[in-house]
Amino acid sequence: MDFSIREIKGIGLRKEKLFARLGIMTIADLLQYFPREYEDRNHVLPIGQVEIPSDTPVLICGKVGTIQEVRPRRSMTILKVVISDNSGSAELIWFNQPYRKRFFSKGQILSAFGKMEWAYGHRQMNAPEVENGLVQPGGFVPVYGLTEGLYQADVRNAMREALHFAAEHGDVLPDSIPTDEYAQYRYMPNLAAYENMHFPQHMKQQEQARKQLAFAELFDMQLGLLLRRQHARMAAGIKCGPNGSLLRQLVHQLPFTLTKGQIKAFLDIQNDMEGEVPMQRLIQGDVGSGKTVVAAMALAKIVENGYQGALMAPTEILAVQHYEEFCRLFKGCPLRVALLTGRTTGKERAVILQELKEGTVQILIGTHALIQEDVDFFDLGLVVTDEQHRFGVKQRAALQNKGRSPHTLYMTATPIPRTLTLSIYGDLDVSSIHEMPPGRKIVKTYAVGEAMRKRIYRFLEKNMAQGRQCYIVCPLVEESETVDLQAATALYEQLRTTVFSNRSCGLVHGRMSGKDKEAVMEAFQKGDIQLLVATSVIEVGVNVPNAAVILVDGAERFGLAQLHQLRGRVGRSNIQSYCILLSAKGSEETKQRLHWMETIHDGFILAEKDLLLRGSGHLFGYVQHGLPDLKAADIIRDVSILMNARESAAAFLQSPVDEEYVLRILKRRFGRHFDGLLNN
Template sequence: MDSLKEIIEKIEEPLLFSSKDSYKYLPLVKNLEITILNFSRQLRAVINMYEEQDLRQSIFRQTIDAFDDTFAGFDNLSLQDKIKRLEKGNLILYKLKESAETVLHNTFEMRSQTEVPEIRDVRFSFEKLALPVRFIKGVGPKISALLEKKGLRSVEDMLYFVPRRYEDRRYVSDIKSVTYGSRATVIGNIVKADTKIYGHKRVFEVTIDDGSGLLTAKWFKGNNLYLKRIFKNGMKVIMSGEVSSYLFSKDIVHPDFEIMDDKEDGDESLLHFKRIVPVYSETEGLHQKYIRKIMSQVIDRYVQYIVSPIPMEICEKRHLYNIQDALRNVHFPTKNEKVEAYNEMQSWAHRRLIYDEFFFLQLGIALKRKGNMLDKGVSFNVGGKISQIFFKILPYKLTNAQKRVLDEINADMEKTSSMNRLLQGDVGSGKTVVAMAAMVTACENGYQAAIMAPTEILAEQHYNVINNWAGQLGFNVVLLTSGIKSKVRKEIYSKIEKNDVHIIVGTHALIQETVKFAKLGLVVVDEQHRFGVIQRASLRQKGLNPDVLVMTATPIPRTLAMTVYGDLDVSVIDEFPPGRKEIKTKVFVEGQRNRVYEIIRGEIIKKNQVFIVYPLVEESENTDMKDATKMADHLQKDIFPDFKVGLVHGRMKSKEKEEVMIGFLNKE
């Protein structure tokens, strides 16, 4: 005879099939009533075999009875009635599974951080956490489909669906008492909701009255038809945001809001008021109140099954709170917490979750680093004749910092294991010449070297510099980018595969399958943060564990570098060549834009040049920023009409880019 678990799994199969794709296959299902009732009889037969009759078994029998009642007469129902019964049946099936667990196992008790759960309990916990979201109370097929779009497929996913921010609703203000510039939460009834036109702008406005005064909420962006549909006169709403003024009225622009329901019972309303309230990232079709209600049930029912494998001594050493308590408070902070700490993700609860995430990230990186050390690579002979010639043709001497990092790189290249090193240094510190020295070593040993840059413009700059050096050393260099014509590109592919070129400079084009290296020994990646691990790994796979050198100008503290680039050894060029000026980094906010323009103007008047790196080549619907072309036009016409503004981006033709760059070099 099958076990309880096996029978329940057999029941689950036709129910899942019938519910699949919004009940698409339900009309094809025949005799479901007979099938379910047959399995119910088998469940009763198994439960009767237990000698001990207790409350848990009694509850299990009652659940079976409810299941039978749900599917009684099912086959003769209309399609819509069948769907309703199936939704109810899926919930009861979940209760059956839960009841079966209580029959087979002792009741699972919450454990403190210092208690180690048994293997059986851990397995039981994992099964609970792996439950699909559709089995959470109040979550049917439609809601689960919406949650799955957000990547929330299991109970565990829901538990770690952390709020994006928090709203302090412990104190609701009277409209009369709120002050301009402060952040406030108010409750009132809608007295007016409509679109107004200011010049060429359409603004949706909702005016509320709480008996003490009026406040107007304004939306300058958004779907006005949608807003008009949801806001109706007489509705009670809660609004939260920064209070501003317009012609003596109190306004909140783009407020956070919720429509209040007078039918909510006391317990449910306490989820949304008189507390610090979590606000989750938007999920289309799901209101915040409904998400909070689901999350409250998930926390109450399932947080007890979360088990952290971080050793107790580490938790105690780092003063970390219990992971279950941390999850409870991340979702629903207690009343005495500071909302600022939660909004800044600096609360003790966030700290525990962040620590767990970084712990396992670093554990994974440590394992990868260990694996890299075991990978057999190329052992290069360093300091050869061509390397010595290279240093002699340089018009300057290397700085002590350059010599130090080059010694570190050479030591890596001599080893039989693959090099994995991060070379960090400000712009102008001399990273390229150090990378070139490493590439010369690889080529002198009969291997190819590749350097990959994030943009075609940067790749072309590298090519011009490297080709000048390589030509004096007898090495062939090619440039490979997606902008090169097909015929020329095929010729380059052939040369790379035949080992007719020593150094290949390129962009993402280097990691395409059509590029086959004859003998790749060294990979140099410029500006790692613009690529990512996958691209770096793709290029590395084109050689037999080639050495990897990653260059970055981003000023990263060593401790952070160990976190972000934990699988890499770190070398830092912390000294500038003679005559190079110090690099100063400053951050300006949007309100200081004119100040930045004045600094630029001042430099140009001093006969200096300025370049602006802009994030967008073309407009995006996800941001209201100008694209590079429009911004260049704006700067030329409106900001710097007395000076010449040029534009270079990756989508321009090579000839156009070259003309602009030559003009910049010639200070035109």
Template sequence: MKGGSFVALTDSVTVLPGVGPKRESALADLGITTIESLLTHFPFRYQDLRVKALNEIADQEQVTLKGIVAAPPTLARFGRKKSRLNFRLLIDQDVIPVTFFNQPWLKDSIEVEAPVMIYGRFDAARKQLNGIKILGNGKADPMASVYPSNAGIRQKTIQQLVTAAWEQYHDQIQNLIPAPIMRHYRLLDRAQMIHDMHFPKTLNAAQAARRTAKFEEFFRFQMQLQLLKRHDQTQAGTAINFDNSKLQAFIQTLPYELTDAQKRVVNEICADMKRPHRMNRLLQGDVGSGKTVVAAICMYAAITAGFQAALMAPTEILAEQHANNLQALFQDLPVNIVLLTGSTKTAARKQLLPRLADGEVNLIVGTHALIQDGVDYHKLGLVIVDEQHRFGVAQRQALRQKGDQPDVLAMTATPIPRTLAITSYGEMDISIIDELPAGRKPIATRWIKNAQIDSAVQFVLSELAAGHQAYVVTPLIEESEAVDMKNAQAIYERFSAYFAPHYQVGLLHGRMKNDEKDNVMSAFKDNQYQVLVATTVIEVGVDVKNATVMMIYDADHFGLAQLHQLRGRVGRSDQQSYCLLIADPKNKNGVDRMRVMTETNDGFVVSQKDLELRGAGDVFGKKQSGLPEFKVGDPIADITMLSVAQDEAKKLTETPHWQQDPDNASLVAYLKQAESNAYMFD
């Protein structure tokens, strides 16, 4: 209580002196609306303002010098806005010339024979200082904070407001991290952390404060995710009490033994399905790791319990491939499979829908057609979404609402780096297939310069002669003057002439109609084409076991995750397969990507490297980056700390009655205050 009124960190910044409507708006643009958000608007760097002796200063170092003004300042003007202010500074026995450009108003603050501190860049060769700012004639703080700012508000104003907020509100700051966790990781009290983030005495103090600030930010975020996850887990769902003996008998009929990783994830998913709560699980596995078989086992489990299962794929050709594969797996079992896509004829659709609604059909495979109006299910128990990142949240939710809270299993062949798994998917349970089926050989990847293309084409020819097929991928459809990249049309024409008459070449690109694409892809799968020239439209899709070569032109124009997906189109059998990357990278980033691809086949390593090299915004697009925006923590660079924060949040939320523990009172109050979590404390 101050001055007869209560104060709280939730107070508006308008309570501070000098914050009127205009300044309030400028602060809001920076995300600052309350005292709490102002005090956690941390500096992104610091200026070291400690005074140094002349013999300690490196050339062109930014430094603070303290001395006596030795002569009156002189001001020279050049035009209306340009000026140069000169004076001399006596430091012990040395006289140092000081120059300020385009700050003529400083002349009035310089007094002969008065002490002054100047911050600027030191030219050691000329022994002179190019001034940046005058720090006054007294003592300056040894470290100056530099804040994120905008055109509407200056650094100095932010510094003044932070100082005012700290003086009035610092005794309201309470720890959000429980005391045992703070002791274990040797974290600072929250008030000390906030003080030392803004007003550090040394660089070490600033670093210690930043360490605590990062952990607190990660911990708060993970607490919200864990609460969201626990809330989801308490929602009533469908308990699928499958027939385990039938399931085991089906697994015995598979043409190959499951890998240990497949067995592990089948157990995880089936255990979830038996629970009376809603399953929300992500199954991720590298290309060719056997996710479809796992999906088949789980769908059959649902069917043995009298439920229907649905599998939604992003493209018609992928949906058709799934339907054909499942038909072969379930041929001797009471599983009635139908395929429903946008291309399903009206007459066939009219016959199919009543069979689905009355339960005769117990497994349906399709595209977004599965969620259209008029498609009704009898007893939908399990929904599987393939390549889940290609569907929006609304589409996945629409499929879930077709049943009575069915279990949902999302699948992706895009390995998700740990950073994203811990942040974006933290509220989901994650199963990982981290092992390839027996007999699969690692794909041999080679980086080839453009000057070596002839030898690469000869290699493709040798693979064709051995009875195999090849993909040739390029970034562009037609020739472009703006970008010097090989294009699909030109390569198609060149290869058609080169390989004729012994081998046929097909062309596939995104401008084709869906039925044209399907026809070309089907012809390639049937070996009517031995070479398929394509754009990235083949990144996710059909399984052509006979294809052993993936040749990628201008490979440095693709992201690592995309290159890995393209590489995964080959290596689908026990035949040795190859990926040829043709590129002359113009920068280090491009070279690094080529090296990563030639050094590892592990999709999780590739995806983490992609995140590090390009950043989440570039990999996924700014809006779909998947990474939340943190103020101080970097979820890529600080992945270990992020993992620790997740572990601690999980342990705390699993502790009985943790919300009643006085140690956690401030944390509970903070979480209740977060609007999105309010319902979790009902």
């Protein structure tokens, strides 16, 4: 049963709203909101013996002496509370928090946890965490992610009350499906596992609890993914015949030789399409690895078997790009390719819809316009979704539902490590293309400091003088589209009116209307704009072969995956291209990240590095794939647990299963994400 957090002591309407900001609505949500770290409070130190300054927070206890509120100026208050023990005394300081004064009284025993420093002749702790009474040494205190208005004490107190509530009411925590494999991770009762995740006495207990809960979580997620796959395979698929003349003509007139990776990916697709069940396959390949040609081959195969194919792209400019590419690839072939986007209106749209319904349009390429109600196919046999993570689960399903269990092919240019592939795409077969087409040159990448800015601008000017085009990506200022837009607009105006006043410049950002953004990108694609200034919203997959240089300003603010995607905007022809990463001095991690960008050009290797640097959680946007974020599991540490959980889930489904019971368990665990987990 889903109990609201209002059921527990101390949660009123105000705190309910604050917890909701963290995605916590029920007691189960709260109990699965695990600490991000733990503070070791196993030792109370005598105040006079604390090293100053203390590099890490320390725990002290003492009796309250003086309580003083100082107002050095009208807009500032300083609260000073002095506590002392037999070894010395320390001032506890809070700025602009006068309400705290009422919590303290002279003679009170107080525990304080924080970093100690020396200031104005006193030992001081600035804004420590305090508790009334003498804290008993022992245990680790949880530290949670917060939102404005919510404090660590609020979450800890709520968590203690939630655990107490769970002990009394029982039916609060997510159930686990019992399996033989789970027994090896079953260190303690379920409630005890949650208690040790939040308030462990020893970190060994916490790790045992985490492994136990991680296995249950991964098992349930894999069970959901395998059920989704099982449901898809229950439908009667379109069994295609051997490759025919249309496919042979397409391959024969290709102006290049297919790479080994492209051939292997198509053989995987061919086997699927000639099988008994609908294909569910993902092609992942680096930017420019030739996924579109493989998709064209799959579409040719479905057409020569008497069915129609559809390709859906996330933006109009990408859809147009695919349409133009397909027209070139299929030139002279006996089939009709059509384009349907939001701009396709009136008579043109009516003709396309009629021909689609009659079957004379065999391949339809478009945007979300493909899933509108009045778009009817004669017999849809293959659905291809480009950059599929850009579409919602329901959007992808809506296109598939326009056919009778059509084959489905997804494409992504975001390389994903194998371990995450298992968790995100556990219901799909995956083909990876690693090679680049012949003639493509590696994009030379340089990480430089601010002192090089003028030289970089001269380098951009030199390339534009040679007829090339350039990108400048503005720094990600903060998690605010408004602030990022202001930074981009300011840089654009500065460059347009000074450094590059002799060049045609354009600006694109996320706050522009789709129509305006398309217009700018189209002008850049045609060569009417030489220098494009942009925020990080540059469309993935946009193909401008003449673009030779991309400058990423403030590169230290971007992750590896994002930097690699940005680098993929250039190097799309045989022109030598360059990626310049301009950054301020950063941490060792930043230096390492930029060094990897300079030396590694394989997106799959960079994805593994990115995972190591940033951890799992929602690194790859599970919600975009219709999946919930992981709570206890960590894909980096838990590869073996993931493998065991997947094998265990597969074995579980081989035995007689009460599917209603399983669905109830999954609904209970994953809540509002459940539909995304089971429905594609």
